[in-house]
Amino acid sequence: MSTPAGQAAVPAYTPRKRRNAELLLIVLAVVISIGAYCAVGIGVSGEVPSFAYRLGGAIVVVALVTHLLVRRFAPYADPVLLPIVITLNGLGLAMIYRIDLARLDKSGPDANTFASQQLIWTALGIVGFVAVLLVVRDHRRLQSMTYTFGLVALVLLVLPLLPVIGQNINGARIWIRLGPMGLQPGEFAKIALAIFFAGYLVVKRDALALAGRRILGVDLPRGRDLGPILAAWLVSLGVLVFQRDLGSSLLFFGLFVVLLYVATERPGWLVVGGALFLGGAYFAFLTFGHVQVRVNGWLDPFADRDRNFQIIQGLYGMAHGGLLGRGLGQGSPDITPYSYSDFIAASMGEELGLAGLMAILLMYGLIVERGLRIALICRDGFGKLLAAGLAVSIALQVFVVVGGVTRLIPLTGLTTPFLSYGGSSILANWAIVALLLRISDQSRRPAPAVVQLDEEDATQVVKLR
Amino acid sequence: MSDITLTLIKLGFLAVLWLFVLSAVSVIRSDIFGARVETGKAGRPPKVAKAKTPRTPRARKPARGKPRRLQITQGPNAGQSVPVSDQPIILGRGTDAAIRLDDDYVSTRHARFATNGEDWFVEDLGSTNGTYLGSQRITTPVPIALGTEVRLGKTVVELQK
Numbered sequence: 360m361s362t363p364a365g366q367a368a369v370p371a372y373t374p375r376k377r378r379n380a381e382l383l384l385i386v387l388a389v390v391i392s393i394g395a396y397c398a399v400g401i402g403v404s405g406e407v408p409s410f411a412y413r414l415g416g417a418i419v420v421v422a423l424v425t426h427l428l429v430r431r432f433a434p435y436a437d438p439v440l441l442p443i444v445i446t447l448n449g450l451g452l453a454m455i456y457r458i459d460l461a462r463l464d465k466s467g468p469d470a471n472t473f474a475s476q477q478l479i480w481t482a483l484g485i486v487g488f489v490a491v492l493l494v495v496r497d498h499r500r501l502q503s504m505t506y507t508f509g510l511v512a513l514v515l516l517v518l519p520l521l522p523v524i525g526q527n528i529n530g531a532r533i534w535i536r537l538g539p540m541g542l543q544p545g546e547f548a549k550i551a552l553a554i555f556f557a558g559y560l561v562v563k564r565d566a567l568a569l570a571g572r573r574i575l576g577v578d579l580p581r582g583r584d585l586g587p588i589l590a591a592w593l594v595s596l597g598v599l600v601f602q603r604d605l606g607s608s609l610l611f612f613g614l615f616v617v618l619l620y621v622a623t624e625r626p627g628w629l630v631v632g633g634a635l636f637l638g639g640a641y642f643a644f645l646t647f648g649h650v651q652v653r654v655n656g657w658l659d660p661f662a663d664r665d666r667n668f669q670i671i672q673g674l675y676g677m678a679h680g681g682l683l684g685r686g687l688g689q690g691s692p693d694i695t696p697y698s699y700s701d702f703i704a705a706s707m708g709e710e711l712g713l714a715g716l717m718a719i720l721l722m723y724g725l726i727v728e729r730g731l732r733i734a735l736i737c738r739d740g741f742g743k744l745l746a747a748g749l750a751v752s753i754a755l756q757v758f759v760v761v762g763g764v765t766r767l768i769p770l771t772g773l774t775t776p777f778l779s780y781g782g783s784s785i786l787a788n789w790a791i792v793a794l795l796l797r798i799s800d801q802s803r804r805p806a807p808a809v810v811q812l813d814e815e816d817a818t819q820v821v822k823l824r
Numbered sequence: 825m826s827d828i829t830l831t832l833i834k835l836g837f838l839a840v841l842w843l844f845v846l847s848a849v850s851v852i853r854s855d856i857f858g859a860r861v862e863t864g865k866a867g868r869p870p871k872v873a874k875a876k877t878p879r880t881p882r883a884r885k886p887a888r889g890k891p892r893r894l895q896i897t898q899g900p901n902a903g904q905s906v907p908v909s910d911q912p913i914i915l916g917r918g919t920d921a922a923i924r925l926d927d928d929y930v931s932t933r934h935a936r937f938a939t940n941g942e943d944w945f946v947e948d949l950g951s952t953n954g955t956y957l958g959s960q961r962i963t964t965p966v967p968i969a970l971g972t973e974v975r976l977g978k979t980v981v982e983l984q985k
Binding site: 377380381383384387388390391394395398401402438439442443446565683684685686687689711712714715718721722725728729732738739740 | 830831833834835837838840841842843844845847848849851852947950952963964965
C-alpha cells in the first residue's frame with residue numbers, strides 16, 4: 360500500500376519482543392478479573408464467593424499458559440492486545456456472574472444462569488485462540504484461500520435460513536442449533552469476510568483506484584468495478600431482510616466500504632458507500648416494521664414506554680451509576696432485559712460508572728489502535744488490509760452496540776466483543792485476536808538473518824531465474 | 825460490610841482499572857508519541873535476530889564484497905549512480921528519491937534499498953509495475969548481492985564495488 364507514513368515508519372522500527380511487558384500487564388489483568396469477582400461477591404452478599412479461589416487459580420493458570428504459548432509461538436507479537444482482551448473477558452464474566460446472583464436472588468434456584476456457561480465458552484475461546492495461532496503460522500497463506508473464505512462466509516450467512524438447523528430467536532433468524540449448542544454463524548462470517556475482502560481488494564485495488572471518471576469532483580469508479588460493492592450491499596440488505604439482523608448488516612457493509620477506502624485511498628468510495636447505506640437504511644425504515652420500532656425508540660424512547668422498556672431501563676441504569684458507579688454488586692442491572700448480553704455496556708455503566716465505562720471504551724480503542732498500527736507496520740498488502748479489516752470490524756461492532764445502548768444511533772442487536780454473554784461471539788473474537796497477533800508477530804519480527812552473501816550465493820540467485 | 829469499605833473497594837477497583845489502561849498505554853508509548861530518542865547509555869542498539877557472526881563496531885572500513893555505489897545500468901538514467909552508506913536509498917520518480925528516475929514505468933516511490941549493516945535488501949514500496957529480480961516479482965524485502973540486477977520498470981540497477 361502506498362501509505363508514505365506507514366512506509367517511512369518501517370525502517371525506523373526497532374524489533375523488540377516486549378514479552379515481559381506483556382506478562383506484567385497480564386498479571387494486572389488477572390488481578391482485575393479476580394478482583395471483579397470478589398468485589399461482586401462482597402457487594403452482593405458481603406463475602407468473597409466460596410469458589411473464588413478455584414476460579415482465581417484457573418484464571419491464573421489459563422493466562423500464564425496463554426502467555427507462554429504466545430512467548431513460544433509468536434515472540435514478536437503485540438504486547439498489549441492479549442492483556443486487554445483478558446481484562447475485558449474477565450470483566451464480562453464478573454458482570455454476568457453478578458447478574459446471575461441477582462436472578463438467583465429474585466427467582467430462586469431455578470433461574471437461568473449464564474456465568475458457568477460463559478466460563479466454558481471462554482475456555483473454548485482460548486483453545487480456539489491457541490489453535491489459530493498454531494495453525495496459521497503465516498497469514499499470507501490465507502491469501503491463497505481468498506475465494507474459499509468468500510464461499511465460507513456466504514454459507515455461514517445462509518445457514519440460519521435453512522429449515523432444520525436455523526432458528527428464529529427474538530425475531531431475528533441468526534441462530535443455528537447443533538445438538539445442545541446454539542451458534543450465531545454471523546460472528547464467524549465476520550472473520551471469513553474480512554479475509555475475503557482483504558484478499559480480493561489487494562488484487563483489485565489498482566483497477567478500483569485508477570480507472571474511473573470524475574463527476575462533480577468525486578472520482579467515481581467504473582461500472583464493472585462497482586459490481587463487488589453492489590454485491591456486498593445486496594448481501595447486507597439480504598441479511599437485513601431475511602434474517603432481520605440490523606447490526607450484522609451494518610457491520611458487514613461498513614467493513615467492506617472502509618476496506619475499499621483503505622485499499623484504494625479514494626474518498627469517493629466512502630461517498631458511494633455512504634449513499635448506498637443511507638438509501639438502504641431509508642428503504643428499510645419505510646418497509647420493515649422492526650426497523651421503524653428501532654428508529655422510533657431511538658428518537659423518542661419515552662413515547663412508547665412498553666415497547667422501549669429495555670432502552671429506557673438501560674438509560675436509567677447508566678444514570679443511576681453516575682460518575683463513579685454504584686460499585687460492583689450494588690446496582691440493579693438485572694432489571695434491564697438482556698443486561699448480560701446486548702446491554703452489558705449499560706450494566707457496566709451502572710456498576711462502574713462513567714469512569715469505568717470510559718476505561719472499557721479506551722481498552723477497545725487500544726485494541727483498534729493496535730490493529731491499525733499492525734496494519735501500518737505490516738510489510739505485505741494482504742496483511743495490512745486484513746489487520747485493518749479486523750480492527751475496523753471490532754471498532755464498528757463496539758460503536759454499533761454501545762452507540763445503540765447510549766442512544767447515539769438506533770439500537771441494533773450485536774454483542775459487545777469479549778464482554779457479552781455469547782459463545783459464538785467469544786470464540787470469533789478470540790480467533791480475531793489470534794490473527795492480529797499472528798500478523799503483528801510477522802511484521803514486527805526483524806528481517807530474517809541471512810548468511811553472508813558472497814560470490815557463490817550470488818550465483819545461486821542468478822540460478823533462480 | 826460497612827458503607828465505607830464498599831466505597832473503598834469501588835474506588836480501588838476503578839483505580840486499578842485505570843492503572844491497567846495507563847500501563848497499557850505506557851507500554852505502547854513509543855508508538856503513540858513517536859520513537860524514544862536514544863541517548864547515551866539508555867539507548868539499546870537495535871537487535872538483529874540471531875545474528876550468528878559477532879557484531880563488529882559500525883565504523884569499520886568497508887569489507888571485501890561491500891558495495892560502494894548503486895549503479896543504474898539500463899534505462900533512461902543509465903550511467904548514473906549513488907554512493908551507498910548505512911542509510912536506506914529510495915528509488916522512484918518522486919523528489920525524495922536518491923536518483924529521480926525519468927522512467928514512465930516507475931512509481932513515485934518505487935523501491936527501497938536498505939542494509940542491516942551486513943547485507944543489502946531491496947523492498948518494493950507498493951509500486952504499480954513491481955520490482956523484479958530476474959523474472960521474479962518481489963513482495964517482501966529480498967537480500968541482494970553485488971551485481972544482482974534489480975529491474976524497476978525499464979530501469980535496471982545493481983550494487984557495485
